Amino acid sequence: MSKKRIGVLTSGGDCPGLNAVIRGVLKASSQLGYDCIGFLKGYEGLYDPVRYITLTHKNTSGILNQGGTILGSTNKGRFAATVGVDDRVEIDPELLEGVKGTLEQLNIAGLVCIGGDGSLAVAQQFHEYGIPVVGVPKTIDNDLSATAFTFGFDSAVECAASALDRLHTTAASHERIMVIELMGRHAGWIALHAGIAGGGDVILLPEIPWTYENVCHKILDRESHGKRFSLVVVAEGAELPQGGLVGQEQNGAQARLGGIGQIVASEIERRLHREVRVSVLGHLQRGGAPTMFDRVLATQYGAHAVRLIEQHKLGEMVCYNPPEIESVPIIKAVNKLRTVERNGSAVQAARALGISFGDCAADASPFAWREEVCEITTSEITTSEEVELDAEFTLDMAEAATEEALLDV
Numbered sequence: 001m002s003k004k005r006i007g008v009l010t011s012g013g014d015c016p017g018l019n020a021v022i023r024g025v026l027k028a029s030s031q032l033g034y035d036c037i038g039f040l041k042g043y044e045g046l047y048d049p050v051r052y053i054t055l056t057h058k059n060t061s062g063i064l065n066q067g068g069t070i071l072g073s074t075n076k077g078r079f080a081a082t083v084g085v086d087d088r089v090e091i092d093p094e095l096l097e098g099v100k101g102t103l104e105q106l107n108i109a110g111l112v113c114i115g116g117d118g119s120l121a122v123a124q125q126f127h128e129y130g131i132p133v134v135g136v137p138k139t140i141d142n143d144l145s146a147t148a149f150t151f152g153f154d155s156a157v158e159c160a161a162s163a164l165d166r167l168h169t170t171a172a173s174h175e176r177i178m179v180i181e182l183m184g185r186h187a188g189w190i191a192l193h194a195g196i197a198g199g200g201d202v203i204l205l206p207e208i209p210w211t212y213e214n215v216c217h218k219i220l221d222r223e224s225h226g227k228r229f230s231l232v233v234v235a236e237g238a239e240l241p242q243g244g245l246v247g248q249e250q251n252g253a254q255a256r257l258g259g260i261g262q263i264v265a266s267e268i269e270r271r272l273h274r275e276v277r278v279s280v281l282g283h284l285q286r287g288g289a290p291t292m293f294d295r296v297l298a299t300q301y302g303a304h305a306v307r308l309i310e311q312h313k314l315g316e317m318v319c320y321n322p323p324e325i326e327s328v329p330i331i332k333a334v335n336k337l338r339t340v341e342r343n344g345s346a347v348q349a350a351r352a353l354g355i356s357f358g359d360c361a362a363d364a365s366p367f368a369w370r371e372e373v374c375e376i377t378t379s380e381i382t383t384s385e386e387v388e389l390d391a392e393f394t395l396d397m398a399e400a401a402t403e404e405a406l407l408d409v
């Protein structure tokens with residue numbers, strides 16, 4: 001019989017640090033005497049046709065700092081185990097049997113599945129079927145429960161905060177209001193951290209209901225203090241005040257979010273009669289080299305995943321419980337999102353600095369949101385063209401603030 005092997009695959013949307021995990025898996029497994037193979041295009045490479053490469057020190061050399069994944073990836077495909085959050089789609093038993101057969105034939109002791117919520121839900125079904133798997137949590141959104149950090153998040157924040165730094169200087173020079181739309185489907189961690197690190201003035205998140213009045217109030221409040229530019233950070237998954245998400249429905253799959261930045265910008269422009277510009281960072285947040293933090297985290301995850309296989313702790317996912325790398329059953333990590341707490345310490349710190357979350361007036365106490373909670377109940381997808389905006393804001397307020405600002409300067 002051939003030498004025991006460890007398999008690895010990358011599934012779902014890519015993010016910086018995937019290659020660092022692959023390298024960590026290869027190096028740690030060869031230290032323990034395993035051969036290592038990488039399946040191509042995520043779960044697709046496991047069956048019909050089976051597609052893999054033998055990983056070696058040579059073909060993994062120099063990939064630590066490379067974005068993307070040398071193994072390729074597939075989002076959903078034949079192995080989808082979820083459509084949205086809180087649901088379960090049963091994987092075709094023929095596929096499961098096929099995968100089991102592949103791993104047995106290749107003498108694989110354990111398969112390292114690197115992925116986000118949806119991909120780990122597949123790993124969980126593999127585990128239930130008796131396929132030897134361990135999970136590694138990946139997503140720029142950082143929204144997986146059971147781990148303090150997924151790798152890729154820090155790199156996305158670095159990219160978004162650097163973009164805010166750049167917007168800051170041009171916004172200040174032209175006295176413009178700048179809206180930046182960032183990724184973050186269910187959770188606003190990227191917008192929250194980048195907004196704080198990049199000096200945002202307003203941060204709009206999926207977790208915190210907001211109003212245009214409060215957003216405009218914050219901008220005017222800044223103007224009344226002589227700051228005639230503002231940076232508004234909005235997560236793509238933030239709900240509109242009238243309810244609903246902005247994006248495009250996809251047949252049988254999760255909607256493709258995007259477009260809320262333009263809607264927010266147009267409405268601010270209409271209410272304040274000020275020039276507003278929009279930037280959408282999109283997939284730039286998912287590309288490029290991983291930060292040093294993500295390289296260290298991804299490397300530790302890869303090495304720990306191999307240790308789990310060696311200790312026969314199958315069905316577990318590696319996780320970061322600072323300062324230690326530990327593991328939890330995969331089932332504990334899937335379908336339970338880790339979202340931003342409205343009263344969490346980062347939000348409280350931001351409020352203490354005067355950053356608005358659009359949920360209370362700019363001159364209100366940092367705790368005013370407790371009384372001013374808006375009800376948002378729907379989460380339908382709306383395309384940007386369909387949005388009808390309501391005009392309640394009085395221009396008097398804008399003019400008064402502008403006059404005040406001029407007097408102040």
Ligand code: F6P
Pocket residue numbers: 013075116139140141183184185236256257286
């Ligand atoms: O889950 C990570 C993420 O980047 C989300 O922030 C975003 O909504 C989604 O993936 C985009 O996925 P895709 O590249 O498949 O459109």
